[in-house]
Amino acid sequence: MSSSYFEHDADIGIIGRGLTIEQSFEAAAHAVFAVITNIEAIKPQTAVVIEFEEADLELALVIWLNQILGKSRELGMVFGHFYIHRQDDHWHGKVLGEPWRDGLERGVEVKGATLTMLSVKQIGPIWESRCVVDV
Amino acid sequence: MNIQSLKALHSYLWTLPKSKDEARAEILLYGSQPLLASMDDKVLEQIANVAALPGLVGTAMTMPDAHWGYGFPIGGVAAFDAEQGGIISAGGVGFDISCGIRCLRSNLKLADAAPLLQRLADRLFATIPAGVGEEGNIHLNPQQLDQVLTGGAQWAVKQGYGNPADLEFIEENGRAGGAVPDNVSELAKKRQRGEMGTLGSGNHYLEVQVVEKIYDQPIAQAFGLQEGQLVISIHCGSRGLGHQIGTDYLIMLAKAANRLGIRLPDRELACAPIKSPEGQRYLGAMNAAINCALANRQILTHLTRETFNEIFPQAVLETLFDVSHNTCKEETHEVDGKPRVLHVHRKGATRAFGPGHPRLPQRYRDVGQPVIIGGSMGTGSYILAGTRSNPAFASCSHGAGRAMSRNQALKQWQGKTLIQELLQQGILIRTRSMRGAAEEAPGAYKDVDVVAEVTEQAGLARRVALLRPKVCIKG
Numbered sequence: 293m294s295s296s297y298f299e300h301d302a303d304i305g306i307i308g309r310g311l312t313i314e315q316s317f318e319a320a321a322h323a324v325f326a327v328i329t330n331i332e333a334i335k336p337q338t339a340v341v342i343e344f345e346e347a348d349l350e351l352a353l354v355i356w357l358n359q360i361l362g363k364s365r366e367l368g369m370v371f372g373h374f375y376i377h378r379q380d381d382h383w384h385g386k387v388l389g390e391p392w393r394d395g396l397e398r399g400v401e402v403k404g405a406t407l408t409m410l411s412v413k414q415i416g417p418i419w420e421s422r423c424v425v426d427v
Numbered sequence: 428m429n430i431q432s433l434k435a436l437h438s439y440l441w442t443l444p445k446s447k448d449e450a451r452a453e454i455l456l457y458g459s460q461p462l463l464a465s466m467d468d469k470v471l472e473q474i475a476n477v478a479a480l481p482g483l484v485g486t487a488m489t490m491p492d493a494h495w496g497y498g499f500p501i502g503g504v505a506a507f508d509a510e511q512g513g514i515i516s517a518g519g520v521g522f523d524i525s526c527g528i529r530c531l532r533s534n535l536k537l538a539d540a541a542p543l544l545q546r547l548a549d550r551l552f553a554t555i556p557a558g559v560g561e562e563g564n565i566h567l568n569p570q571q572l573d574q575v576l577t578g579g580a581q582w583a584v585k586q587g588y589g590n591p592a593d594l595e596f597i598e599e600n601g602r603a604g605g606a607v608p609d610n611v612s613e614l615a616k617k618r619q620r621g622e623m624g625t626l627g628s629g630n631h632y633l634e635v636q637v638v639e640k641i642y643d644q645p646i647a648q649a650f651g652l653q654e655g656q657l658v659i660s661i662h663c664g665s666r667g668l669g670h671q672i673g674t675d676y677l678i679m680l681a682k683a684a685n686r687l688g689i690r691l692p693d694r695e696l697a698c699a700p701i702k703s704p705e706g707q708r709y710l711g712a713m714n715a716a717i718n719c720a721l722a723n724r725q726i727l728t729h730l731t732r733e734t735f736n737e738i739f740p741q742a743v744l745e746t747l748f749d750v751s752h753n754t755c756k757e758e759t760h761e762v763d764g765k766p767r768v769l770h771v772h773r774k775g776a777t778r779a780f781g782p783g784h785p786r787l788p789q790r791y792r793d794v795g796q797p798v799i800i801g802g803s804m805g806t807g808s809y810i811l812a813g814t815r816s817n818p819a820f821a822s823c824s825h826g827a828g829r830a831m832s833r834n835q836a837l838k839q840w841q842g843k844t845l846i847q848e849l850l851q852q853g854i855l856i857r858t859r860s861m862r863g864a865a866e867e868a869p870g871a872y873k874d875v876d877v878v879a880e881v882t883e884q885a886g887l888a889r890r891v892a893l894l895r896p897k898v899c900i901k902g
Contacts, residue, residue: 301469358671407497
């Protein structure tokens, strides 16, 4: 599982890769929150469940990332650990993190994932999920 | 951008000739040859897609600060006629709905205020919630949030945030009609409950600026501007709520495209006929987000005044004007000699009504609407005035536009070093994010002087004043 970035004029392109679709989604979420803070410093104190229905893999990626970002703002938390499982069109995720506290690095706010450069595809044995996030 | 494919109509106006099999309207690109050459090729691809949307009136246009956006290019302008099957596009409005700039003029002179600017910077940084993870002091229950979404800045003034006099100088007098809070998802509303009165992050800022140069004395006088005067610019938008509305409707409209008979070359152009149920639902939600943004800037205006008055008890901050960048608004424009009611999308573009326009406040009716082109934290910003002869559905540039990506900027600058360098230039930066500071380095932006000059040369607006930053609060 790995995260990386690609260029966009005004915002940031994020890439998640893994051996399964789910792993690539988890890596994509990792890429998003690594923009927001030093993700290694986040303690997995509290778990938050993310659930949704979506048949389209690409739209599911956008919904997954935006649901996490929405929970982050709603609960005043920052997340560093991401798990998701798919059964047919039902997606069940769990993210772990903690409330913002002094000492956590303040990076850049990610307002949301977009449909720009959006793709979820298999390249050889690896699944790759990517999109541009709006900052 | 490969400008070999373009045809110059004059030095500041270009078009992209159509191939025989292209079923699209004409495209007009405002800008100088160097500005166009510096744009990403994606700008051309995106505006060509816009030109193929149903019900487009006239031409699809880009402003001199255009760059690669989401579906529409940032700096894209397009008008649609609801009576002729015209569409409304979530991608044509963008994610940070009604992101814009509130400009306040003060009665303070830099020469008098300079000794206290450091204290002012510290206090503004303490009182203006800015940056990732920062919440405001205003927490709304669901009923109160719905009131924000229908009331906009008018709601904020009723709650004691600012003065009734502010409202005259905000587009739509501070309240967009047609807002339907029920069309806004619960997730969008939950995201906003702690975000009212917050600045955000990225390219958002609150700047204390000095009027360094006046280009047009009579208009500057009407705007209440003179050299050496301090003004304040607040750049922010509809925060998490606006973004969630954008996402919710992009997905909904993209899925509905086939059923609505719309071919989408790019899913982010997701749209619906204005008169369709889907189009009306998006309009209701988008207007709610506009009101959220207007209320947000009104609250920040109030917080700014309180902070100024702590340090300068004699300070009076009046709203010069409040412009929105990411909107679709119903307006009447003359097309082929006849007035037509159009839905004008401005994605990263500013409305710029010329002199005599009935929707301008009386104070500016003879000189045109104040237009603000925001620059970077180290260079400057411009105040311009709308022109009667504006050929772009009364639209013009909104900012300098990025010259390089955030990743490239991170490789080139370090936040701490940059802040020190700006301090040596007399600019006080306050931020919690060194990464954010590096990404927003002045060198990562195009030359705002060129954008403003070209905007004037293209006949979109005329320069009135140049503002230089003295204090910048960044998210």
